[in-house]
Amino acid sequence: MTDSLQTRYQAQLSEKVATLQERLLPFAAPDLEVFESVPEGYRMRAEFRVWHEGDDLFYIMFHPGTREKYRVDTFAPGAPLINQLMPAVLAYIKELPLLRNRLFQVDFLTTTTGEATISLLYHRQLDDEWLGAAEAMRDIFQTYGNIELIGRARKQKLLVNNDRVVESLSIAGRDYRFEQIENSFTQPNAGVNVKMIEWALNCTKESPSDLLELYCGNGNFSLPLAQNFERVLGTEISRTSVRSAQTNIAMNQLENVKVARMSAEEVAAAMAGTLDSKRVEELELADYNFETVLVDPPRAGLDAETLKMVQQYERILYISCNPETLAENLETLHVTHEIQRAALFDQFPFTEHTEAGVYLVRRS
Numbered sequence: 001m002t003d004s005l006q007t008r009y010q011a012q013l014s015e016k017v018a019t020l021q022e023r024l025l026p027f028a029a030p031d032l033e034v035f036e037s038v039p040e041g042y043r044m045r046a047e048f049r050v051w052h053e054g055d056d057l058f059y060i061m062f063h064p065g066t067r068e069k070y071r072v073d074t075f076a077p078g079a080p081l082i083n084q085l086m087p088a089v090l091a092y093i094k095e096l097p098l099l100r101n102r103l104f105q106v107d108f109l110t111t112t113t114g115e116a117t118i119s120l121l122y123h124r125q126l127d128d129e130w131l132g133a134a135e136a137m138r139d140i141f142q143t144y145g146n147i148e149l150i151g152r153a154r155k156q157k158l159l160v161n162n163d164r165v166v167e168s169l170s171i172a173g174r175d176y177r178f179e180q181i182e183n184s185f186t187q188p189n190a191g192v193n194v195k196m197i198e199w200a201l202n203c204t205k206e207s208p209s210d211l212l213e214l215y216c217g218n219g220n221f222s223l224p225l226a227q228n229f230e231r232v233l234g235t236e237i238s239r240t241s242v243r244s245a246q247t248n249i250a251m252n253q254l255e256n257v258k259v260a261r262m263s264a265e266e267v268a269a270a271m272a273g274t275l276d277s278k279r280v281e282e283l284e285l286a287d288y289n290f291e292t293v294l295v296d297p298p299r300a301g302l303d304a305e306t307l308k309m310v311q312q313y314e315r316i317l318y319i320s321c322n323p324e325t326l327a328e329n330l331e332t333l334h335v336t337h338e339i340q341r342a343a344l345f346d347q348f349p350f351t352e353h354t355e356a357g358v359y360l361v362r363r364s
């Protein structure tokens with residue numbers, strides 16, 4: 001890494017810090033705890049369009065503002081394995097019409113431990129001939145690590161072997177394993193993700209009773225935070241993520257974590273006693289003693305009913321991928337709770353995106 005790159009990185013990070021501090025100023029937030037990223041080689045997943053030009057074949061991306069295409073031969077934000085696989089994929093399929101014909105996109109999902117899925121997306125239906133060629137490609141690509149290959153077309157998904165990797169992360173001195181499935185949400189920056197989870201662990205280290213987590217995904221927070229609570233109940237709307245979370249609970253041999261498929265709105269209704277269903281009965285919510293709630297919502301933030309529900313808890317840990325909607329939600333939450341800690345997690349260096357965290361405690 002050059003001094004120039006590090007200087008540019010610190011400059012962009014300083015701008016993000018100043019912007020987030022200003023956004024949190026109306027809520028009397030304490031000084032930000034800032035968690036840096038490495039400035040390159042941090043992204044564990046990436047998507048590239050494929051451009052066909054005569055006999056040539058190359059990746060393109062689009063400028064965010066103009067939408068003009070530009071050629072991509074290497075991808076500085078991408079993890080080392082992504083940059084190894086990018087040219088290898090094109091070089092392999094370039095001379096093979098079965099794999100090249102009408103290919104329009106390649107997606108990569110990698111881990112820190114040498115595993116990857118490569119998804120090939122087509123504007124045509126795939127058949128057994130394609131599968132045979134893909135099987136041969138997968139065998140050859142095992143020289144790069146544990147590599148899986150997936151073919152996608154309209155209403156079609158073909159697996160050469162499987163569609164998942166297992167990420168291994170050391171979090172606060174303990175190793176965790178997380179199944180990650182192709183085309184489902186995972187944290188893109190593994191290094192900053194570890195820092196984010198460790199910050200959440202530190203915030204909740206003296207929290208008694210049980211934890212309720214909304215938008216729990218594959219258990220990214222649920223599993224490590226289980227050590228701080230009697231029990232953890234995570235909820236998530238995605239079937240794929242719920243199945244992964246349950247797999248991850250078993251892989252990590254945790255007995256005090258449960259994940260249910262419910263939306264945040266359904267949880268709010270269940271807590272209010274206005275939703276009666278078999279799924280709600282099976283959760284046995286009355287047996288929990290929730291005093292802390294963790295929310296990691298999509299960019300739209302929390303809806304009004306969920307906001308009202310989370311205000312009932314003593315402690316709120318809010319992880320946000322959109323500081324603008326975080327600030328909107330804080331206008332409500334700040335009435336009943338005060339911010340004890342605030343953090344910036346630079347998941348996406350050299351972009352406008354900022355990940356934030358606030359830890360709120362009920363006003364006395």
